[in-house]
Amino acid sequence: MIDEPTAAMRYKEIIGLARKAAEDLRTWELARAEQLNGEIAARAEAVTAAEERERAMTDRANRWWRMAKDNVSRLSWLEVGAPPEPAASARGEWLHRYAEDVRPAYHELTQAILKLGWRAR
16 A cells, blocks of 8 residues: 555645745845845935035036126126026936036136127226
């Protein structure tokens, strides 16, 4: 006769498999929780770095604006408009391109004001 497993043996086998599955699940959950905590920390650092870049760029834009405003104030017949506002459509990955576009524009403004100031004399 073939030895067939008894109900008790089958029960022990099922309980063993269930225990192993529970341990495997717990191990996976702990590893996943650690992975997610790492990802959350990395994202938090990225947000902090982006906030710092935004603050630095705001300071830089305000500095350029003050310099341009000082130049324009030399012309008594020209009024300075409102300061620049952040553009909602700006792309963060193009930050350096935007910043580098300001320098030539400021230089052109300065040259134009110098020419206008000379002609006005």
